[in-house]
Amino acid sequence: MKLELIGITKRFGSLVANDSIDLVVEPGQVHSLLGENGAGKSTLMNVLYGLYDPTEGEILVDDKPVTFKGPGDAMAAGIGMVHQHFMLVPVFTVAENVALGNEATKAGGMLDLQKTRTRIRQISDQYGFDVDPDAVVEDLPVGVQQRVEIIKALVRDAEVLILDEPTAVLTPKETDELLGIMGQLKADGKSIVFISHKLREVKAVSDVITVIRRGKVVGTADPDASTTELASLMVGRSVSLTLDKKPATPGEVTFRVRDLTVQAANGQRVVDGLSFEVAQGEILAIAGVQGNGQTELTEAIMGLQDHVTGSITLGGEELLGRSVKDVIRAGVGFVPEDRSVDGLVGTFSVADNLVLNRYDDDPFARGLSMSPAVIEKNAEEKIAEYDIRTQSASAAAGTLSGGNQQKVVMAREFSRPLELFIASQPTRGVDVGSIEFLHRRIVAERDGGTPVIIVSTELDEVLELADRIAVLYRGRLMGIVPGTASRDVLGLMMAGMAGDEALAQVHDVQGGNL
Amino acid sequence: MSPQDDRPASPATDGDAPLSRREAKEAARQDEVRRENAAETAGGELPPPAVPPTATGLGGGTSPESTLLQRIMTGNALVAFLSVVLSLVLGGLLIAITDEDVARASSYFFSRPQDTLAAAWTAASSAYIALFQGSVFNFQGETFARMIYPLTQTLTVATPLICAGLGVALAFRAGLFNIGAQGQILIGATFAGWVGFTLHLPAGIHLLLVILAGMVGGAIWAGIVGLLKARTGAHEVILTIMFNYIAVNLVLYFLSTPAFQRPGSTNPISPQLDATALYPPLLGAGFRLHWGFVVAVLATFFVAWLLNRSTVGFELRAIGANSSAARTAGINVSKGYILAMAIAGALAGLAGVAQVSGTEKVLTSGVAASFGFDAITVALLGRSTPWGTFAAGILFGAFRAGGVTMQASTGTSIDIVLVVQSLIVLFIAAPPLVRALFRLPAPGASRAGKGGSTTRTPASTGAAA
Numbered sequence: 019m020k021l022e023l024i025g026i027t028k029r030f031g032s033l034v035a036n037d038s039i040d041l042v043v044e045p046g047q048v049h050s051l052l053g054e055n056g057a058g059k060s061t062l063m064n065v066l067y068g069l070y071d072p073t074e075g076e077i078l079v080d081d082k083p084v085t086f087k088g089p090g091d092a093m094a095a096g097i098g099m100v101h102q103h104f105m106l107v108p109v110f111t112v113a114e115n116v117a118l119g120n121e122a123t124k125a126g127g128m129l130d131l132q133k134t135r136t137r138i139r140q141i142s143d144q145y146g147f148d149v150d151p152d153a154v155v156e157d158l159p160v161g162v163q164q165r166v167e168i169i170k171a172l173v174r175d176a177e178v179l180i181l182d183e184p185t186a187v188l189t190p191k192e193t194d195e196l197l198g199i200m201g202q203l204k205a206d207g208k209s210i211v212f213i214s215h216k217l218r219e220v221k222a223v224s225d226v227i228t229v230i231r232r233g234k235v236v237g238t239a240d241p242d243a244s245t246t247e248l249a250s251l252m253v254g255r256s257v258s259l260t261l262d263k264k265p266a267t268p269g270e271v272t273f274r275v276r277d278l279t280v281q282a283a284n285g286q287r288v289v290d291g292l293s294f295e296v297a298q299g300e301i302l303a304i305a306g307v308q309g310n311g312q313t314e315l316t317e318a319i320m321g322l323q324d325h326v327t328g329s330i331t332l333g334g335e336e337l338l339g340r341s342v343k344d345v346i347r348a349g350v351g352f353v354p355e356d357r358s359v360d361g362l363v364g365t366f367s368v369a370d371n372l373v374l375n376r377y378d379d380d381p382f383a384r385g386l387s388m389s390p391a392v393i394e395k396n397a398e399e400k401i402a403e404y405d406i407r408t409q410s411a412s413a414a415a416g417t418l419s420g421g422n423q424q425k426v427v428m429a430r431e432f433s434r435p436l437e438l439f440i441a442s443q444p445t446r447g448v449d450v451g452s453i454e455f456l457h458r459r460i461v462a463e464r465d466g467g468t469p470v471i472i473v474s475t476e477l478d479e480v481l482e483l484a485d486r487i488a489v490l491y492r493g494r495l496m497g498i499v500p501g502t503a504s505r506d507v508l509g510l511m512m513a514g515m516a517g518d519e520a521l522a523q524v525h526d527v528q529g530g531n532l
Numbered sequence: 533m534s535p536q537d538d539r540p541a542s543p544a545t546d547g548d549a550p551l552s553r554r555e556a557k558e559a560a561r562q563d564e565v566r567r568e569n570a571a572e573t574a575g576g577e578l579p580p581p582a583v584p585p586t587a588t589g590l591g592g593g594t595s596p597e598s599t600l601l602q603r604i605m606t607g608n609a610l611v612a613f614l615s616v617v618l619s620l621v622l623g624g625l626l627i628a629i630t631d632e633d634v635a636r637a638s639s640y641f642f643s644r645p646q647d648t649l650a651a652a653w654t655a656a657s658s659a660y661i662a663l664f665q666g667s668v669f670n671f672q673g674e675t676f677a678r679m680i681y682p683l684t685q686t687l688t689v690a691t692p693l694i695c696a697g698l699g700v701a702l703a704f705r706a707g708l709f710n711i712g713a714q715g716q717i718l719i720g721a722t723f724a725g726w727v728g729f730t731l732h733l734p735a736g737i738h739l740l741l742v743i744l745a746g747m748v749g750g751a752i753w754a755g756i757v758g759l760l761k762a763r764t765g766a767h768e769v770i771l772t773i774m775f776n777y778i779a780v781n782l783v784l785y786f787l788s789t790p791a792f793q794r795p796g797s798t799n800p801i802s803p804q805l806d807a808t809a810l811y812p813p814l815l816g817a818g819f820r821l822h823w824g825f826v827v828a829v830l831a832t833f834f835v836a837w838l839l840n841r842s843t844v845g846f847e848l849r850a851i852g853a854n855s856s857a858a859r860t861a862g863i864n865v866s867k868g869y870i871l872a873m874a875i876a877g878a879l880a881g882l883a884g885v886a887q888v889s890g891t892e893k894v895l896t897s898g899v900a901a902s903f904g905f906d907a908i909t910v911a912l913l914g915r916s917t918p919w920g921t922f923a924a925g926i927l928f929g930a931f932r933a934g935g936v937t938m939q940a941s942t943g944t945s946i947d948i949v950l951v952v953q954s955l956i957v958l959f960i961a962a963p964p965l966v967r968a969l970f971r972l973p974a975p976g977a978s979r980a981g982k983g984g985s986t987t988r989t990p991a992s993t994g995a996a997a
Contacts, residue, residue: 031973320860342860342861342862343862352860354860359856359857360857360859360860361860363850363853364853364854365853366849374850378846386842386844387841388843
């Protein structure tokens with residue numbers, strides 16, 4: 019099936035999210051849409067999937083113009099979409115989920131899941147999905163859940179599959195498997211629209227790359243183009259992807275974690291007996307697939323978790339059992355992983371958010387009375403220093419782009435002398451241009467002699483920033499390896515192999531090949 | 533062996549945390565829906581005189597949007613204004629339809645339609661003129677004092693509405709849906725009343741002590757709710773509704789005890805408060821308006837300062853807007869809940885003082901009338917801002933004061949005022965309806981990004997530009 023978008027424009031009020039975008043997806047082709055967050059990729063796909071009406075332009079399927087009133091129409095026309103956040107009912111089985119909205123029935127309106135099961139097995143065998151139709155979705159790993167989403171589209175005879183940031187939630191290994199599946203689908207004549215901002219994956223799998231910037235197509239690129247070229251096209255200026263970082267000069271060890279255990283409400287140990295330390299002037303990156311205890315670890319340090327045992331000391335003082343405010347006062351800077359939930363109050367102004375944890379300190383407040391003028395002045399300074407793009411200091415923080423929101427959080431945390439800096443997913447959902455800036459600031463903080471902990475699920479980021487890398491798996495430390503460790507080693511550790519074993523195995527394989 | 537064997541198990545944990553996070557958000561959303569439902573239940577279950585239909589209006593939609601209530605409570609000023617206009621127009625229609633003259637004229641509508649229309653116009657306009665005369669300015673008054681008397685009546689009725697409305701608004705800004713103003717007024721009035729008729733103190737000190745007692749009473753009553761919520765996670769809507777019942781019955785019980793009951797009476801009524809415990813009249817003995825109104829104005833100034841200029845207000849607003857960000861920033865959310873409820877209760881207690889030592893001068897179980905519930909509407913119409921609440925309080929005071937005159941002079945039932953009040957809430961709770969009727973542009977038309985968790989897609993491009 020050939021899919022063509024001609025002159026698609028989508029306006030929201032005065033904002034132009036898509037500006038006369040042309041796109042042709044040939045059968046049997048993987049077409050990547052590359053662009054920063056907020057470039058308009060998702061809007062375009064939502065137009066294609068019938069979720070938005072285009073303001074202008076038309077969609078052609080096999081050279082015939084079509085209009086989609088909703089996802090139903092798009093599905094009927096052979097377009098399937100796998101959303102970034104899965105649209106699955108967790109307590110239903112795979113078959114039930116696949117049948118949902120398209121249920122086969124027997125006489126008397128009885129549900130006939132047998133047909134669906136057969137279809138699922140058929141598709142699963144054809145592409146090697148290894149999905150059991152009777153498994154309950156919530157018991158399945160994320161990677162398999164994603165395949166269920168793909169099956170959902172295939173059962174409805176999708177010829178064009180839209181994958182919206184599909185690798186964001188996967189381990190490196192699962193990502194490789196997904197890329198393999200995409201290859202098979204392509205070989206089978208299906209077309210795939212692959213949306214991503216991860217250059218490495220896009221390069222690995224695409225036939226054509228279309229780069230979108232600020233709602234416009236700024237060009238197409240060859241998969242052979244270098245990552246730097248692609249990045250520059252995406253951002254609109256040349257960017258340096260590699261960080262200029264001096265080797266660390268670790269000083270005194272001031273931050274120590276001993277036998278830290280965090281219990282979840284269900285009694286499960288989400289952080290299980292962690293011990294590590296961080297020296298002044300070094301960056302310890304905590305790697306791992308999302309949900310292996312990283313969130314709980316950082317929150318335990320901040321005093322945001324209950325049921326924590328063990329010991330956390332900073333400069334010899336015990337932090338465990340202290341209030342969040344005390345921990346902040348002790349000089350711990352914290353960038354939470356979900357800035358819109360934990361880092362910012364979206365309806366508050368940028369100025370207020372810049373003092374969110376210092377609003378009652380001199381000079382921002384005298385006694386009970388706050389000093390708006392001082393807060394305003396502080397905001398003007400930080401906006402200039404961190405190049406925060408906002409209409410004004412009084413604009414609501416929620417209206418800023420992801421990168422600028424993150425700059426607000428970082429600016430706030432760096433605006434006081436720190437004894438320890440912790441950043442969770444410091445660049446998630448942040449545009450390439452801002453990533454560069456934020457990374458430099460973090461390294462600068464390290465060079466200033468602060469112990470730094472970075473939690474990231476993105477290997478690229480971990481490898482770029484870390485002086486040492488600790489890998490968490492199911493709340494346990496798989497080992498701490500030098501920042502120069504290879505992706506393979508980290509991949510094995512993220513899947514649950516102890517650090518030295520992983521090192522040995524990768525060494526063996528390489529040795530064997532030589 | 534190779535780690536591949538481990539595969540299916542390994543990412544199983546991947547699912548866990550994001551799921552639980554998602555669940556948390558889901559729970560928050562359900563919480564919101566529950567909150568709305570609770571408000572609806574409040575409308576259905578409470579005794580009719582105490583509950584204006586307004587509480588039902590609050591339950592309006594069943595949209596799963598977690599911010600629905602927030603949007604309603606802090607909505608657009610223009611929408612609020614238009615809702616009032618629209619409600620008055622509809623109220624007028626209702627008056628016309630139920631009017632006897634109109635009914636008579638409509639029997640020959642097809643031969644002389646102008647009669648029906650003229651009768652309808654007369655019915656509606658005379659009712660509203662009477663309402664205006666009864667609440668703002670009486671043209672027929674012989675002296676200037678008689679002319680402005682209605683306005684002073686309006687302000688008198690507005691006084692408890694403003695105080696209690698401020699309490700509801702403040703609690704809401706801290707993210708607490710305080711339905712309990714009614715109970716807080718009652719308990720405040722009980723404390724104040726007891727000090728007023730039991731202690732015999734010199735003028736000045738006595739009144740101050742009465743005011744203080746009223747505030748403390750309300751603060752304790754509401755503070756318990758805050759404490760229970762902070763400690764046990766109990767929901768404030770349920771708690772405050774139940775505390776309203778407890779308060780009513782507690783006051784009834786007190787009024788049957790010798791400490792409270794008027795000597796020689798078997799009715800549940802307290803002795804008259806000492807003259808030293810009463811708010812002095814503000815404009816002389818000819819008017820009912822008392823110094824309680826000045827206290828209400830001062831309270832409005834105080835709440836405006838507290839919310840917008842003080843560190844406490846910053847904390848409360850942060851908790852209300854995003855409690856997890858507030859917690860991460862080191863703000864003590866539990867303390868915030870307790871404090872917000874206590875201050876809200878103190879303000880409602882002031883309303884109780886206005887009643888017991890301003891207008892009623894005795895304590896009965898009906899001393900709070902339905903002010904506690906009207907206060908929710910007032911805060912709603914005032915978009916939870918201090919001065920908006922003040923203005924809405926005066927408007928509702930006018931409805932109440934003028935409704936009496938309207939009923940007396942035109943025979944239009946005072947219930948029509950309740951209908952108008954309820955319609956206002958209905959329209960405020962459904963901004964898209966008002967916008968559609970007046971063809972206003974929808975705000976945030978671009979509000980359709982990726983699901984709202986991060987920023988909107990198009991906006992970020994704009995801001996990054």
